[in-house]
Amino acid sequence: MNENKTQTKTQTVLISGGSVAGLALAYWLHRHGFTPTIVERAPQLRDGGYAVDFRGEALDVLDRMGLLEEIRALDTEMGDAALVDADGRQYATLPAAVFAGDLEVLKGDLTRMLYEATREDVEYVFGDSITHLQQDADGVLVTFEHAAPRRFDLVVGADGLHSKTRALAFGPEEEFVRHLGIYTAIFNLGNYLGLENTGRLYTAPGKAANIFTARANTEARAAFHFAAEHLENDRRDTAAQKRIVAERFAGEGWEVPRLLEEMDAAQEFFFDSNAQVEMDSWSAGRVVLLGDAGYCAGPTSGRGTSQALIGAYLLAGELAARGGDHKAAFAAYEEQMRPYVAEHQVLGREGAERFFLPAPTQEFLDMLAANAPENTRTEPVRLPDYTPAAA
Ligand SMILES: Cc1cc2nc3c(=O)[nH]c(=O)nc-3n(C[C@H](O)[C@H](O)[C@H](O)COP(=O)(O)OP(=O)(O)OC[C@H]3O[C@@H](n4cnc5c(N)ncnc54)[C@H](O)[C@@H]3O)c2cc1C
Known part of the structure; x- marks a missing residue:
């Protein structure tokens, strides 16, 4: 990989968080000649984890x-899914165009690939x-739960x-995290229904369950x-x-009783509030936030992975282009990302508002599919060419 010869000041970067944003940032920082460490x-x-999709x-x-x-090559190749009632009868088809984006992969496959690349x-x-x-x-003197204290030129909260980084450098979570009124649990299980590249979705007032x-x-x-509300x-x-x-799903129909048993036994289990992060500024001195830590748009936006990847590209690129002048680089990164994030936060809020609408008709679902490109389009974000980061 080529080294960015214009770099003069910043060398070492601690990245807190080794998921999509942190791994992608480490990739680009290394490629630009910085020395990233991921904790x-x-x-x-x-x-492990759920499927995520990419756009644009x-x-x-x-x-x-x-x-x-x-x-x-890791595309889930998910086809249309079926909406089912309490007796398992299929009453409508949810076209894949509505939920699978331009490309859908398991989040774990993406992080594994980024890890192998770095x-x-x-x-x-x-x-x-x-x-x-x-x-x-x-610089920043960082102390850790286990490792000895170390100094870094910059710290990135990914x-x-x-985010722990956000809490330490900006303030408590309650100041920045806005709950969208939905909780989600996701877990791994066997494909016991014998489905082929598809899913089943069940809804009840204020509740939804699915398997893919x-x-x-x-x-x-x-x-x-x-x-x-907040739990x-x-x-x-x-x-x-x-x-x-x-407790919430006790007494529900369809496969819910079996899914609850599967959940109980599941090793891979995720549970969290659907939420957004809203901040006036994503940097404080030598500390900057990236991905969900700084500007989570919520799962209902379908944009979190794209934001993490694009944010990483811009942050590393701006640091390189400005010779490690972190102040100028953080400002340029934020200026380019903000309008893009703002649109996604609107999408996330709108998605949360219609999440538990009563069982939709086929006509409505077909209309969503037909309009999917318009419904999900946002203004493009410009990706400058931060040469000399050639492969
Ligand atoms: C249910 C659900 C469905 C989703 N579906 C989609 C989708 O279809 N499309 C899409 O684009 N996005 C989707 N998203 C959003 C997407 O997963 C996130 O936006 C994206 O993963 C953000 O990446 P990140 O690296 O910023 O944060 P995360 O992926 O949350 O990673 C944060 C990392 O930091 C680590 N960490 C936490 N605390 C510390 C600490 N104190 N020290 C060190 N490390 C720490 C965590 O272990 C984790 O590895 C979905 C999210 C959810 C919850």
Whole structure:
């Protein structure tokens, strides 16, 4: 990889969070000649999880990373899905165009691919977290839960919706995170219904459950969504979260009883509020936020992965283009990303508002599919060419 010879000041960058945003940033920073270190709280790469889709320019970023063909090979190739009633009767078809974007992959497949593309060039510290940040004129002194304190030139918070970096450098979560009124649980299970590249969706007032095939129909992912105001729950207490879901879905029809049993046994389990992050500024001195940590648009926007990839490209590119002048680079990154993020946050809020509409008719679903490109289009974000980052 070529080194960016214009770099003069900034060298070492600590990235908190080793998921889509953090991994993509590490890739680009290394390619521009910086020295990134990733600290990830999980003991190893988190390569499980749900399907995510990409739109528009995110595919250009993957292309510039030389990963587009590889990611296309991981496409879930999801077909249309069926809406079912409490007795399992199919009453409508949900066209894939409505939910699968330009390309859909399992999030875990994406992070695995980004990790493989960076593991030899980037220092990874798993099973640790930052605990304190102390900035001065020349850098940031970082303390960790386990590792010894270290100094870095810059710190990037790519640690998601509940960002520790944001809490340390900007303030408590309540100031920035806006709950959208939906909770979601997702878990892995076997494809016990024998579905082929498709899914089944069930709705009841204020509730939805679904199952979709994964990994060439050898596995499945199921989800429960329910409407609720903010719940006080311990984010690390999986058993308590499963109980909350089980209580909400007790007595529901279709496959819900079986899915609740599967959830109970599931090792791979995700539970969280659907939320957005709204901040007046994404940087504070030498600390900057990237991806969901700084500007989560919510799962109902369908744009979080694209934002993470594009944000990483712009942040690294601006740092390189400005010779490591972090102040100018952070301002340019934010100026380019803000309008793009603002549109997605509108999409996320609108999506949340119509999430639990009563069982839709086929006519309505066909109309959504026909309008899918318009409904999901946002103004393009410009991706400058930050040469000399050639492969
Ligand atoms: C149910 C659901 C469905 C979604 N569907 C889509 C979709 O279809 N399309 C789409 O584009 N997006 C979708 N998204 C959004 C997408 O997953 C996120 O926007 C995207 O993953 C953001 O990436 P990120 O790297 O910023 O944050 P995350 O993926 O949340 O990663 C944050 C990382 O930081 C780590 N971390 C957390 N705290 C610490 C700490 N203290 N120290 C170190 N590491 C830490 C975490 O372990 C994690 O690895 C969906 C999200 C959800 C919840």
